[in-house]
Amino acid sequence: MLGVLVVLALALITISFRESEEGPLHDAQGAAANALQPLTVAMDRVAQPFRDAYGWTADLFHARAEVERLRAQKEQLQQQVIQTESALQSLVEVKELLAYVDGPTFPEDYTYVATSVTARPPNAFEQAIVLPVGSDDGVERDAPVVTGDGLVGRVTDVFADSSRVTLLTDESSAVSARVLRTKADGIVEHGQTGDSLIMSRVAKEDVVNVGDEVVTSGWRSGALASLYPKNILVGRVTSVGNNQTDLYQQVQIASDVDFSSLDSVVVLVPRDKTRGRVR
Amino acid sequence: MNDPAAIAVMVFLAALLQATIVASVDFFGGAADLLLLVLIGLALLRGSVTGAVAGFFAGLLLDVLTLDTLGVTALILALAGYWTGRYGETTGRDRAHAPLLAVVVVTVLVAVFGYGLHFLIGEEVSARRALFETLLPGLGLNLLLAAPVFALCNKLLRPLEISDRTAEVRLLG
Numbered sequence A: 001m002l003g004v005l006v007v008l009a010l011a012l013i014t015i016s017f018r019e020s021e022e023g024p025l026h027d028a029q030g031a032a033a034n035a036l037q038p039l040t041v042a043m044d045r046v047a048q049p050f051r052d053a054y055g056w057t058a059d060l061f062h063a064r065a066e067v068e069r070l071r072a073q074k075e076q077l078q079q080q081v082i083q084t085e086s087a088l089q090s091l092v093e094v095k096e097l098l099a100y101v102d103g104p105t106f107p108e109d110y111t112y113v114a115t116s117v118t119a120r121p122p123n124a125f126e127q128a129i130v131l132p133v134g135s136d137d138g139v140e141r142d143a144p145v146v147t148g149d150g151l152v153g154r155v156t157d158v159f160a161d162s163s164r165v166t167l168l169t170d171e172s173s174a175v176s177a178r179v180l181r182t183k184a185d186g187i188v189e190h191g192q193t194g195d196s197l198i199m200s201r202v203a204k205e206d207v208v209n210v211g212d213e214v215v216t217s218g219w220r221s222g223a224l225a226s227l228y229p230k231n232i233l234v235g236r237v238t239s240v241g242n243n244q245t246d247l248y249q250q251v252q253i254a255s256d257v258d259f260s261s262l263d264s265v266v267v268l269v270p271r272d273k274t275r276g277r278v279r
Numbered sequence B: 001m002n003d004p005a006a007i008a009v010m011v012f013l014a015a016l017l018q019a020t021i022v023a024s025v026d027f028f029g030g031a032a033d034l035l036l037l038v039l040i041g042l043a044l045l046r047g048s049v050t051g052a053v054a055g056f057f058a059g060l061l062l063d064v065l066t067l068d069t070l071g072v073t074a075l076i077l078a079l080a081g082y083w084t085g086r087y088g089e090t091t092g093r094d095r096a097h098a099p100l101l102a103v104v105v106v107t108v109l110v111a112v113f114g115y116g117l118h119f120l121i122g123e124e125v126s127a128r129r130a131l132f133e134t135l136l137p138g139l140g141l142n143l144l145l146a147a148p149v150f151a152l153c154n155k156l157l158r159p160l161e162i163s164d165r166t167a168e169v170r171l172l173g
Helices: A002-018 A024-098 B003-020 B034-046 B048-065 B072-089 B098-120 B127-133 B135-156
Strands: A110-116 A128-131 A144-147 A150-158 A163-167 A174-179 A185-190 A197-203 A213-216 A233-241 A248-254 A264-270
Touching: A002 A024, A002 B048, A002 B072, A024 B003, A024 B048, A128 A150, A128 A264, A163 A264, A174 A197, A174 A233, A185 A248, A197 A233, B003 B034, B003 B048, B003 B135, B034 B048, B034 B072, B034 B098, B034 B135, B048 B072, B072 B098, B098 B127, B098 B135, B127 B135
Parallel strands: A150 A233
Antiparallel strands: A110 A264, A128 A163, A144 A150, A144 A264, A150 A163, A174 A185, A174 A213, A185 A197, A197 A248, A213 A233, A233 A248
């Protein structure tokens, strides 16, 4: 009996790998996932009040420190807003003068599908989540997924009514990013531990400081382009390593997104597909 | 409810709870594996064949729910169910520590075998994360939950008759 089950499992794995996304096994998996979706959504709704209660209790322990941090941040941001508004006005004028054609940017050139997270793989091998929205809702493969705190990942599998998102903390994820303040470019990948991230390939001559914000670079070079649009927050620099023997700086980043307890996310869908999506 | 139906319902509910709720309850970087505990409970009570079949279908259900590669979790859990069943039928029979020992061994083996299998099929996996950071807290949570889960399995499944039990050594002739 065990032999039969092992052979059957190996056959399923082989077929899953070899067939295309429109193959019969993929279709069957999608149909089964769709059939089970009402149950997962119902389960998620039942669990939500308990999750909220847990989150509320956990937040209480950090509330005082958080208030102090946010007050300081508010004062800093008020000053920045004035400077940014002035700079933005100048930028708009210059763009009009030059008839500048820009690539798609976030959030202007994207519409969105807001959704809850219904499931996640119960193992440490994959950092992924399952969403109850799919191609019927306009979700496409490689669509960026964000929360209010920043970039979460991208859609890697799409079915009619469900999709799978590979998180930024997965071993297979990598994002072209840049330090917002100094324009230092690099690639953000998973870090050594837990939900940590590193920004690699940052040239030694580039200036990077602790606390700098890192955003997606959304580069474009002819037909080739980044999967992610420009200016989505990826995280903040927590440390900068500048070893003389290394070719590049090693920049550690902390994301504001709590990848281990994602409840709801937003999938970005380009408004104008004919304009050439930033990929 | 008869035995196969009870097992099917238990496995289905455990897989659903695991994928939707339990896997997202993070505790010191790890999460409990409710489905694995139910499977260990079933396999210890009903033997290797039931363990392997329940593990296969539980894994398949989880692969569908999480949109994972079909067959990967099914293979891992089928082997886990079979090993636990054999352990219960032979070495672990009537030993008080058998369930907890099975939880420790199966949790570690599932992590190691899962890591190897994902590596073999070409997925990038972090050994540090899979075998160190998440394994220890996950193992601790599994041990904490083992007693109530096994008690529930015992309650839901009727005790086997003496004649139903697999003989440790079969005599021919």
